[in-house]
Amino acid sequence: LASPKEKRRPFNGSYLSKFKESSIQDLEIDFKSKSGEKIPMTLSSSVMRNSEGEIIGVIGVARDLRETKWLLAEAAATEAERAKAQELERAYKELKDLQSQLIHSERLACIGQLAAGVAHEINNPLGGILVYSHLLVEDLNVDDSKRANVERIIKEATRCKDIVKRLLDFARQPQPKVEPTGINVVLEETLSLVKDQALFHNIKITKKFQPSLPNIMGDRSQLQQAFMNIILNAAEAMEGKGSLLIATDALPDSQFLEITITDNGCGIPPENIKRLFEPFFTTKKAGHGTGLGLAITAGIIERHNGSIEVKSKVGEGATFTIKLPMETKGK
Ligand SMILES: Nc1ncnc2c1ncn2[C@@H]1O[C@H](COP(=O)(O)OP(=O)(O)OP(=O)(O)O)[C@@H](O)[C@H]1O
Ligand SMILES: [Mg+2]
Incomplete structure (x- = not known):
C-alpha cells in the first residue's frame, strides 16, 4: 500500500522507534498511496517481549480510515441537510402565520369600514325616529294606552343609537388627545x-x-x-x-x-x-x-x-x- 519513498513526514524514524519502545494506540497518520492519494490511517502496535523482558517483535495493525471518514462526512452532510430542511420549514411556517395575520387584520379593516358605512347611514334616520317619538309621547296624556308603545319605541331606538355609537367608535378609531x-x-x-x-x-x-x-x-x-x-x-x-x-x-x-x-x-x-x-x-x-x-x-x-x-x-x-x-x- 505505502511506498517507503512516499512516506509522509510524520511517519518517520521517530515513530518507528516509538513502536519499539511501547505500545501505541490509534495513532492517526496520513499515508500516501503510489498514485499520490492521501490515505488516512490509524496505527496501533504492541511490543512482544520474552520472559527476560527483551523485545522479540512488534505486532502492528494499520486501519484504513477512508471508509469511516467518508461515512462520517456523509452523516455530517445528512445532518446539515436535515438542519437546513428544519430551518426552511420554520421559515415557511413563519411566513404562513404572517400571511394569516395579514388576512386577519385586512378582514378586520374591511369589517370596520363596512360597519362605519352602515352606522353612518343609520345614524340620521335613527335620530329622526327618536325626535318624532319624543314629540309623540309629549302629545299623549299620561294615562293614554298608546303611551307605553311609544315609550317602547323610544327605548329600542335608544338602544340602536347606542349600538351605532359603539360601531362608530370602533370604526373611527380617533387618535387619542394625550x-x-x-x-x-x-x-x-x-x-x-x-x-x-x-x-x-x-x-x-x-x-x-x-x-x-x-x-x-x-x-x-x-x-x-x-x-x-x-x-x-x-x-x-x-x-x-x-x-x-x-x-x-x-x-x-x-x-x-x-x-x-x-x-x-x-x-x-x-x-x-x-x-x-x-x-x-x-x-x-x-x-x-x-x-x-x-x-x-x-x-x-x-x-x-x-x-x-x-x-x-x-x-x-x-x-x-x-x-x-x-x-x-x-x-
Ligand atoms: N371578564 C370576562 N369573563 C368572562 N368572559 C368574558 C369576560 N370579558 C369578556 N368576556 C367574553 O368576551 C366576549 C366579548 O366581549 P366584548 O366586551 O368584546 O363584547 P360583549 O360584552 O359580548 O358585547 P358589548 O361589550 O359590545 O356589549 C364576551 O361576549 C364574553 O364572552
Ligand atoms: Mg362587553
Missing part, C-alpha cells in the same frame, strides 16, 4: 360611573392602587371607555355577584405601568381567548352584546402604545392585564 394623566384617577372616575348601576350592587370592589405612580400620556375619556368595557364585562361574567379587584403598579425595571382587573366570574374557555378582541365576537344572547367592547378597548390601548392580555380559567374568573408606557420626562 396629556399627562394619572391612571389611578382615571380608574376612580370609571368606577364612579358604574358603581351605582344595579349590576354592581352585589359586587365587592377592591382597589389596590399604588399611590405614587408616575403619569402616563393618555386620553382620559378614551381610557375611561377602555376600562369601562372591561369592568362591565367582568360584572356581566359574575352575573352581578362576586368580587372585582382592580390593581395598579409600576413594573420594575421598565417604563410601563400595569393595571390588572380581576373578576371571579364564569371565566373564558381557551378557544374563545384568541377571539376575544375581534369585533363582533360575543357569547351573549342576541340583543345583549354587540361584541365590540373589547375590540374598542384593544384599539384604545394600542393607540396608547400599550398592550392588553387576558388570563382565565373556566369557572374561576378572568384577569385582564394592561400595560401603558409612563410619561417620559422632557417630552
Whole structure:
C-alpha cells in the first residue's frame, strides 16, 4: 500500500522507534498511496517481549480510515441537510402565520369600514325616529294606552343609537388627545360611573392602587371607555355577584405601568381567548352584546402604545392585564 519513498513526514524514524519502545494506540497518520492519494490511517502496535523482558517483535495493525471518514462526512452532510430542511420549514411556517395575520387584520379593516358605512347611514334616520317619538309621547296624556308603545319605541331606538355609537367608535378609531394623566384617577372616575348601576350592587370592589405612580400620556375619556368595557364585562361574567379587584403598579425595571382587573366570574374557555378582541365576537344572547367592547378597548390601548392580555380559567374568573408606557420626562 505505502511506498517507503512516499512516506509522509510524520511517519518517520521517530515513530518507528516509538513502536519499539511501547505500545501505541490509534495513532492517526496520513499515508500516501503510489498514485499520490492521501490515505488516512490509524496505527496501533504492541511490543512482544520474552520472559527476560527483551523485545522479540512488534505486532502492528494499520486501519484504513477512508471508509469511516467518508461515512462520517456523509452523516455530517445528512445532518446539515436535515438542519437546513428544519430551518426552511420554520421559515415557511413563519411566513404562513404572517400571511394569516395579514388576512386577519385586512378582514378586520374591511369589517370596520363596512360597519362605519352602515352606522353612518343609520345614524340620521335613527335620530329622526327618536325626535318624532319624543314629540309623540309629549302629545299623549299620561294615562293614554298608546303611551307605553311609544315609550317602547323610544327605548329600542335608544338602544340602536347606542349600538351605532359603539360601531362608530370602533370604526373611527380617533387618535387619542394625550396629556399627562394619572391612571389611578382615571380608574376612580370609571368606577364612579358604574358603581351605582344595579349590576354592581352585589359586587365587592377592591382597589389596590399604588399611590405614587408616575403619569402616563393618555386620553382620559378614551381610557375611561377602555376600562369601562372591561369592568362591565367582568360584572356581566359574575352575573352581578362576586368580587372585582382592580390593581395598579409600576413594573420594575421598565417604563410601563400595569393595571390588572380581576373578576371571579364564569371565566373564558381557551378557544374563545384568541377571539376575544375581534369585533363582533360575543357569547351573549342576541340583543345583549354587540361584541365590540373589547375590540374598542384593544384599539384604545394600542393607540396608547400599550398592550392588553387576558388570563382565565373556566369557572374561576378572568384577569385582564394592561400595560401603558409612563410619561417620559422632557417630552
Ligand atoms: N371578564 C370576562 N369573563 C368572562 N368572559 C368574558 C369576560 N370579558 C369578556 N368576556 C367574553 O368576551 C366576549 C366579548 O366581549 P366584548 O366586551 O368584546 O363584547 P360583549 O360584552 O359580548 O358585547 P358589548 O361589550 O359590545 O356589549 C364576551 O361576549 C364574553 O364572552
Ligand atoms: Mg362587553
